[in-house]
Amino acid sequence: MSLFWIVIRQLAEIEAMAASKKVITREEWERKLNNVNIRKEDMNKLVMNFLVTEGFVEAAEKFRKESGTEPDIDLATITDRMAVKKAVQSGNVEDAIEKVNDLNPEILDTNPQLFFHLQQQRLIELIRNGKVEEALEFAQEELAPRGEENQSFLEELERTVALLAFEDVSNCPVGELLDISQRLKTASEVNAAILTSQSHEKDPKLPSLLKMLIWAQNQLDEKAAFPRINDLSTAALEDPA
Amino acid sequence: MKESNGKNTIEKSDQDQDLGLYFLELCSRKVKEELQDYNGDGDDEEKEESPSELNTINSSGGFVVVATDKLSVKYTSVNLHGHDVGVIQANKFAPMKRLVYYFEIFVKDAGVKGQVSIGFTSENFKMRRQPGWEANSCGYHGDDGFLYRGHGKGEAFGPTYTTGDIVGAGINYASQEFFFTKNGQVVGTVYKDMQGPLYPTVAVHSQNEEVHVNFGQKPFTFDLKEFEAQERMKQQVKIEEIPVPTNASYGIVRSYLLHYGYEDTLNAFDVASKSTVPPINIVQENGIDDQETTYALNHRKTLRQLLIYELTWITSFISMKLIRDGEIDAAFGKLREWYPQIAEDNTSAMCFLLHCQKFIELVRVGELKEAVTYGRIELSRFFGSPVFEELVQECVALLAYERPLESAVGYLLKDSRRDVVADSVNAMILSTNPNLKETKNCLHSNLERLLRQLTACCYERRSLSGDQGEAFQLQRVLSSGKKS
Numbered sequence: 004m005s006l007f008w009i010v011i012r013q014l015a016e017i018e019a020m021a022a023s024k025k026v027i028t029r030e031e032w033e034r035k036l037n038n039v040n041i042r043k044e045d046m047n048k049l050v051m052n053f054l055v056t057e058g059f060v061e062a063a064e065k066f067r068k069e070s071g072t073e074p075d076i077d078l079a080t081i082t083d084r085m086a087v088k089k090a091v092q093s094g095n096v097e098d099a100i101e102k103v104n105d106l107n108p109e110i111l112d113t114n115p116q117l118f119f120h121l122q123q124q125r126l127i128e129l130i131r132n133g134k135v136e137e138a139l140e141f142a143q144e145e146l147a148p149r150g151e152e153n154q155s156f157l158e159e160l161e162r163t164v165a166l167l168a169f170e171d172v173s174n175c176p177v178g179e180l181l182d183i184s185q186r187l188k189t190a191s192e193v194n195a196a197i198l199t200s201q202s203h204e205k206d207p208k209l210p211s212l213l214k215m216l217i218w219a220q221n222q223l224d225e226k227a228a229f230p231r232i233n234d235l236s237t238a239a240l241e242d243p244a
Numbered sequence: 245m246k247e248s249n250g251k252n253t254i255e256k257s258d259q260d261q262d263l264g265l266y267f268l269e270l271c272s273r274k275v276k277e278e279l280q281d282y283n284g285d286g287d288d289e290e291k292e293e294s295p296s297e298l299n300t301i302n303s304s305g306g307f308v309v310v311a312t313d314k315l316s317v318k319y320t321s322v323n324l325h326g327h328d329v330g331v332i333q334a335n336k337f338a339p340m341k342r343l344v345y346y347f348e349i350f351v352k353d354a355g356v357k358g359q360v361s362i363g364f365t366s367e368n369f370k371m372r373r374q375p376g377w378e379a380n381s382c383g384y385h386g387d388d389g390f391l392y393r394g395h396g397k398g399e400a401f402g403p404t405y406t407t408g409d410i411v412g413a414g415i416n417y418a419s420q421e422f423f424f425t426k427n428g429q430v431v432g433t434v435y436k437d438m439q440g441p442l443y444p445t446v447a448v449h450s451q452n453e454e455v456h457v458n459f460g461q462k463p464f465t466f467d468l469k470e471f472e473a474q475e476r477m478k479q480q481v482k483i484e485e486i487p488v489p490t491n492a493s494y495g496i497v498r499s500y501l502l503h504y505g506y507e508d509t510l511n512a513f514d515v516a517s518k519s520t521v522p523p524i525n526i527v528q529e530n531g532i533d534d535q536e537t538t539y540a541l542n543h544r545k546t547l548r549q550l551l552i553y554e555l556t557w558i559t560s561f562i563s564m565k566l567i568r569d570g571e572i573d574a575a576f577g578k579l580r581e582w583y584p585q586i587a588e589d590n591t592s593a594m595c596f597l598l599h600c601q602k603f604i605e606l607v608r609v610g611e612l613k614e615a616v617t618y619g620r621i622e623l624s625r626f627f628g629s630p631v632f633e634e635l636v637q638e639c640v641a642l643l644a645y646e647r648p649l650e651s652a653v654g655y656l657l658k659d660s661r662r663d664v665v666a667d668s669v670n671a672m673i674l675s676t677n678p679n680l681k682e683t684k685n686c687l688h689s690n691l692e693r694l695l696r697q698l699t700a701c702c703y704e705r706r707s708l709s710g711d712q713g714e715a716f717q718l719q720r721v722l723s724s725g726k727k728s
Contacts, residue, residue: 219701238690
């Protein structure tokens, strides 16, 4: 056989190997799953971390009692944090700013973007309540000077003031600013800043682990066919296609 | 687990028994493993041997002298040609089940020509040549700053290095790259085109050249921890882009609380998630699923509370009389009343676990006489049974030690064991649910199943990649972000 054919045959073999992924049967996979030891204590910590970060104070307190898991943050601070969040969510931005400063004045001092967004939200609330004059005054006195310092703040300010130009905001191109989602966005920004100031991660760990699961399954998919979990809410294994 | 059509009662009770035994096994296995984790170095669950010194047996004898600590090497002759390199490998190959392997050298003396080099070589490397000059080797050379990969012609790579410099070489298993450092800064990276075990290797090749090797016995000049953190971050950034349904986490937390019968937490959680803006809508896949998990929720909560309470209470001395009089058996009593199928038979695995735990609690508080009495009444009947034997013996062995906590069976005294017993009772009750579709479902919460899947995927992928790279460790994730 000529060298040429040997090479061709070898190439074909390599190709065949690459095409036929390793197949792991459900039985084999379940055996592997059974060998994994997840500590209850760690799952408890994960759940506690979620409750605490998402601000479920009462649930966290109950969970501490029922499971004996210690929270990784002082539960009292959650109440304050949630009060701020709630204030923004319900449009009481002034109140929220005051509360943040009570909590830790450094949060807004060291975070000009957050402070701007809060002020912007305050402007939005004034406009929403039809207080046109007050809104204009507030924009000129409080927001415009900040816009001069920062180009992106200025653009945001212009976009917000544009709300005043429309009588019917439902047809206004920047009408989304009046949407509840804008409040939620600002609220979660404040929430994150407070958590960071308490040297706590701003996001719970559980969602990242779910992403990691999807990633890990996709990675393994390149090398093997195995039973996957596609529905996170049921955590049911699905046979490989 | 056997498939049951639910018609045959004998088969059903068979299944219960299986489940009890399952927990029995889980109990001893889990706690033991936890103990191992606990005693281990924690950071690295993988017990792989790492290079610790230079391999003096397989070195190019005659050209070099290795110091008695086997961590420094000096070229003592005059080099004549390219085949009298003073090359030396580490005693072990670089461990692979991790994110990064790294070692450093300190160039004590660059000698006459400064032909020091550092790199990695395969096992059968020709021990007369510079790393990089031969196939299956790679080296960063001090005299020209070139990188050599498999032949005598190098490529421009980094700065040269000489006397007083600290140079490092590492393998990044995640990116499949070699990287080199000089005085704490990364010089460059290059694709790792070699498979199989690789030995940390250094070479000296002119008179008086001397290097000291640091395999981690001393702190590195290079900030390896930071490098690792950044590598993990790179991966994490990619992972964070993956979309998951926004409320998936809420659903998983909720079903966890349901599964373990943490009813008070669940109620507080439900109230709070309804009152947030906007209310969190936890999608229930189907009504049946909920029915499966709300099953006996209040019973499970009550029993868990009673159990933990009683087991903890034994620890306080007042309860001795109560135990003797059987008055502290409320949990047992309730269990018998509500779930006779689990607890009626005093020889079931479940009863055995409970009795064992009570015995353990008595030993914990040093009430050894009470323990003996209790053991004679409740544990003796389990002797001789092959499935229970081991745990009974280990429990009884507690009596033999003056300081049982420090003994080989000390794991039995860990607080977490109470929880294991309570969780077992919880799962046993779940298994009595007539609407249960699969017995497997009562063993693990959804959260546990997801985490197992994640762990198994990472392990499997690594084993299909030549055992390279780090596996997923929940504990690392849990402890990350705390230091900042």
